[in-house]
Amino acid sequence: MTYILVIDHIATGGAERILIDYYHYLEAKGCKVCVFVLSGHEGQSQWTNGVNVIYGSRIDEDNIIRKTVQQTALYFKLNRLVKHVKPDVVFSFLEKSNLLTSIVRTKAVKVMTVHNVLSIQYTKVRDGFVRKALYGMIRWMYNRCGNVVAVSKQVKDDLVASFGIKSDNIYVINNYVNxxxxxxxxxxxxxxxxxxxxxxxxxxxxxxxxxxxxxxxxxxxxxxxxxxxxxxxxxxxxxxxxxxxxxxxxxxxxxxxxxxxxxxxxxxxxxxxxxxxxxxxxxxxxxxxxxxxxxxxxxxxxxxxxxxxxxxxxxxxxxxxxxxxxxxxxxxxxxxxxxxxxxxxxxxxxxxxxxxxxxxxxxxxxxxxxSCNDKLIQFCMYDELCENREKR
The missing domain is CATH 3.40.50.2000 (Glycogen Phosphorylase B;)
Incomplete structure (x- = not known):
């Protein structure tokens, strides 16, 4: 199978570590894998040594107009990569990556992962109109994907209660370690x-x-x-x-x-x-x-x-x-x-x-x-979602 793993950035966070470990797990299985990073550059992280990484942009823009232009450009770059690679699975981490994955045009299985309690994460958004639009976007993108991974029960409960995500779309898969x-x-x-x-x-x-x-x-x-x-x-x-x-x-x-x-x-x-x-x-x-x-x-x-x-x-x-x-x-x-x-x-x-x-x-x-704290268990559960071609 061929995979594209999509993530906002690669620094030292938990989502990045999971992606890197999953990349090596898939390679060891004989899968073809590449990573699309929305912002960053070669040499920025020692975790990417030996990893097939394509960077969408060098920095993450903070100006709202430039950010909008950047996100549009990233969508087209990811779309071109998908057409070239023809993946069986597009697997994404974090919200910006999940949004791009949800709208990219492909017949591949899409899996999107949520790593935080989003209602608390976005309390920093004070403007009521912006907050309502943000919540609406989250509800829209996760309800159109049948394979949403929540890393804990409280993340799933928050997605359902705060954003109106369909419970059947969400699978709780904890983060395990080696x-x-x-x-x-x-x-x-x-x-x-x-x-x-x-x-x-x-x-x-x-x-x-x-x-x-x-x-x-x-x-x-x-x-x-x-x-x-x-x-x-x-x-x-x-x-x-x-x-x-x-x-x-x-x-x-x-x-x-x-x-x-x-x-x-x-x-x-x-x-x-x-x-x-x-x-x-x-x-x-x-x-x-x-x-x-x-x-x-x-x-x-x-x-x-x-x-x-x-x-x-x-x-x-x-x-x-x-x-x-x-x-x-x-x-x-x-x-x-x-x-x-x-x-x-x-x-x-x-x-x-x-x-x-x-x-x-x-x-x-x-x-x-x-007793279940084994990274292989986590990745085998990922594999089950990736192989479920009925839910896209």
Missing amino acids: RGDIRKKSKDTTDNFVFVDGVRYIMNVGRFSNQKAQWKLLKAFSLYVKGENKDNVHLVLMGHGEYIDRLKQLADSLGISDKVTFLPFNVNPYKYMKHAHLFVLSSIYEGFPIVLAEASSLRIPFVGTRKAVPEEMFDDKEFWETCIFDSTTLNADFSTEIHDDERCLAALLKKGVEDEAFRNKILKHTSQWE
Whole structure:
């Protein structure tokens, strides 16, 4: 079979990682595969080494007129690629790519994937007319495709409730990982940070951005360690992004700089993650965060926000409720003011670090999901959709 995989960009996000892994999986099966990236350029990502990539444009325009012209040009470029390649499947990731895939002219099977809770992602759209038009476009494009992959139950529920997408069009397929590869890589030695015996490390890995909301974690951590005078607890934040300097300044303002370490993004975060006593996901929203699947594969207890920690990872909903908190502040706040949701997170940090019974229950109640945490299962489910030629 011949595939075209379509994505907005390739940086360090979860959707990009899934695409790259799926590309190599399909190649290993003997399929012909190419990747169409809406914006980017050769050498921008080390993940694309050895990958057959066609770039539609070099940058993503931000001016609305230039963006409209750019999207029109991208449609024609993708259309020409489809005519040339004659794919059996066009498989897309993220909203811009999904829109182009939904309208491109082809008899190929189309599969579109949704990786976020869109109603929360688009709260930043304030204009009522624009918001209504955006919701209408999302409803139109996903209702005309019979193969929509939602990465979690909450993503599917949001598509149905907020956008009116037909439930029968949506298939929930979680993001899994290669456990064996992660455990193997976790045995490597860290080269820019020394983990000290006897210190309990709380860890977060992700882009330093509004969505990931690490400022909440810093404030909650400051409440925990200063209130309890904890000398043996340390916070490690790994990633990169536009908020790095402001987060460092916040840690300084909170008086916890000596207890917080910022590490740059690393292609092998597992050699760091294995030292974590507790993994925390402070994101305002996620679809199905791959980093939690990775933490699960290393059997690290984790806690986080309601919209970031998927319910289906737990076999007991009531216990899941004890591992999450509701994120009530949605906009970045780098002041030292502590909000109620950050106080709730501080209590979760204390429980997740110190309560061994609670920590063991997290591992127990996620063990059933972990038994299925295999990337091959995810990709085999993708294959079933791609081979279903009745739904296009």
